[in-house]
Amino acid sequence: MISKKIIFLLLLSGNLFSIFSNEVSDKRFNLTGSVRFRSFSQSRDISIGRVTPNFPVIDFPSHYEYLAAQNNALVQTELQTRAKGQPSTLSKKRESNQFFDSRILLNLEFNTSQYFDGVVGVQVGDVVFGGRGLNPALKNNTDPYLIGPGSGGELGQGGGTNLQMNLMYLNFRLRQYNFYMRTGIQLFSSIQGRVLFSACAGVFMNKDFKQERFSLEGGWIRARERTLADIDSNGFNDRNNQNVNIFFYKLKVYRMTNLKNELYSYYSKDNDVTDTLREIGDLFWHGLFNEFTMKNYSIIVHGVYNHGRVSAINPLKDSENNLLYEKRNYYSISGALYDIQFTYFYNNNINFNLIGVGTTGRPGVDKDGVPGAYKNGGYRTLAPGFAVSNIALDFTGGYALFNATNMSGLNEIGGFVNVIAFGAFQLTFGYYQLYASRTPRLSVNRDFNSLFGNNSSPYIGDEYNLNFRWSILSDFQIIFRSGHFNAGRGYKAITDQSLGTYAREAFLSAEYRF
Numbered sequence: 001m002i003s004k005k006i007i008f009l010l011l012l013s014g015n016l017f018s019i020f021s022n023e024v025s026d027k028r029f030n031l032t033g034s035v036r037f038r039s040f041s042q043s044r045d046i047s048i049g050r051v052t053p054n055f056p057v058i059d060f061p062s063h064y065e066y067l068a069a070q071n072n073a074l075v076q077t078e079l080q081t082r083a084k085g086q087p088s089t090l091s092k093k094r095e096s097n098q099f100f101d102s103r104i105l106l107n108l109e110f111n112t113s114q115y116f117d118g119v120v121g122v123q124v125g126d127v128v129f130g131g132r133g134l135n136p137a138l139k140n141n142t143d144p145y146l147i148g149p150g151s152g153g154e155l156g157q158g159g160g161t162n163l164q165m166n167l168m169y170l171n172f173r174l175r176q177y178n179f180y181m182r183t184g185i186q187l188f189s190s191i192q193g194r195v196l197f198s199a200c201a202g203v204f205m206n207k208d209f210k211q212e213r214f215s216l217e218g219g220w221i222r223a224r225e226r227t228l229a230d231i232d233s234n235g236f237n238d239r240n241n242q243n244v245n246i247f248f249y250k251l252k253v254y255r256m257t258n259l260k261n262e263l264y265s266y267y268s269k270d271n272d273v274t275d276t277l278r279e280i281g282d283l284f285w286h287g288l289f290n291e292f293t294m295k296n297y298s299i300i301v302h303g304v305y306n307h308g309r310v311s312a313i314n315p316l317k318d319s320e321n322n323l324l325y326e327k328r329n330y331y332s333i334s335g336a337l338y339d340i341q342f343t344y345f346y347n348n349n350i351n352f353n354l355i356g357v358g359t360t361g362r363p364g365v366d367k368d369g370v371p372g373a374y375k376n377g378g379y380r381t382l383a384p385g386f387a388v389s390n391i392a393l394d395f396t397g398g399y400a401l402f403n404a405t406n407m408s409g410l411n412e413i414g415g416f417v418n419v420i421a422f423g424a425f426q427l428t429f430g431y432y433q434l435y436a437s438r439t440p441r442l443s444v445n446r447d448f449n450s451l452f453g454n455n456s457s458p459y460i461g462d463e464y465n466l467n468f469r470w471s472i473l474s475d476f477q478i479i480f481r482s483g484h485f486n487a488g489r490g491y492k493a494i495t496d497q498s499l500g501t502y503a504r505e506a507f508l509s510a511e512y513r514f
Helices: 003-025 060-083 489-495
Strands: 028-044 093-113 116-128 163-174 179-189 197-209 214-225 245-255 259-270 282-291 297-317 323-346 350-359 412-422 425-436 458-475 477-486 502-513
Touching: 412 458, 425 489, 458 489
Parallel strands: none
Antiparallel strands: 028 093, 028 502, 093 116, 116 163, 163 179, 179 197, 197 214, 214 245, 245 259, 259 282, 282 297, 297 323, 323 350, 350 412, 412 425, 425 458, 458 477, 477 502
């Protein structure tokens, strides 16, 4: 009798332990994220982007007399300041920056049932050590000491508003039908980020046809909302349908194990006329991605066709830069992007890579002051997020000579080698050259033009990269990235500068993931 009771108690305790252990292991909430500390060292003597006006010069003699008078006034002010023993009012067109920053990502994942799960993710920073907080008196918030969404960190000063929502979405899953839908703020991305890579608010849907070995994706993004505004405070919203909507679909085919195909399209309908600095209109991107892999090599052939019709403000100004009239011009867009990559795997620790990414069109400004991207096969971007090299064509941070707003007429080709040593240390060497599809024009340049004996060129510059990644622990890694860019005549023609030759950057970051 006693033995039966003991057996019964053992069985009962075992069942209770099993139930308890299942409840503990079945986590309804999970907190993940990362903490990053980073140090920067940057130097350059070239401008990052054009700083001179891009309207045509009507009267060159009077214009250069005006510039000479401005320079003479600066010299006189400097002489008077130095005579009083005060610091100089002038600075060299050269910089050397060293600073530190940090940021933290926090993602709260929740799983409430077999049908629903979601994520809420926030980011604090980037916060510069000793940096200034966001000054509401600044209209454009271009303070060079402000990094990230309202930085903060200066001694004795209140921190800026540096908290932003990265993710906030809910997943609805029907696993028996291989279907799921995600709605909210989430990361939307085209393949390799060539067309789109950004956190946006919208709806994403996926249906997987496993037996037929393909899947369908599609969705809608509300990229901008400006309809809710009552400017004259009369109780009625004054801006109806001032918004930007993006629609997309993707067809992914995986019938062969070593061949990956993807066909996709994006459509952007921009009705927001409240910001006169932006273009509005309808634009389409149609892409075809193909990746073929074998034992020792991999080949990627990727193309995007961009077309549509947009309008943009082309202000009419006189010779003294006075605004006469804001004229809206309409442009028909028909451009393309190519993306070709080849990888050879020498062994498990060494691989060699060749890459070429470029677009049609002409970079810089045309002779009438209109950006060359609007003419002659110009390519317009949606919101890409990728990097070919660390400085020249880089949308990920640090120096960026060309960013996502306009990469029309740029072609970057190069190669890099990855070396994995000791299993946890990866070293990367890279060399790249940047060219223009069409030679940049000098017609609207003030400094770098034919009057001073300067000539344009399709050669924009070349770049050297050295990176390494050291995974010290499974959840802790150190990353170093560096680059040196040499500016060619093409870059000086685009940015209208005759002086300067280089841009350099290096950063070292430590990141802990949890």
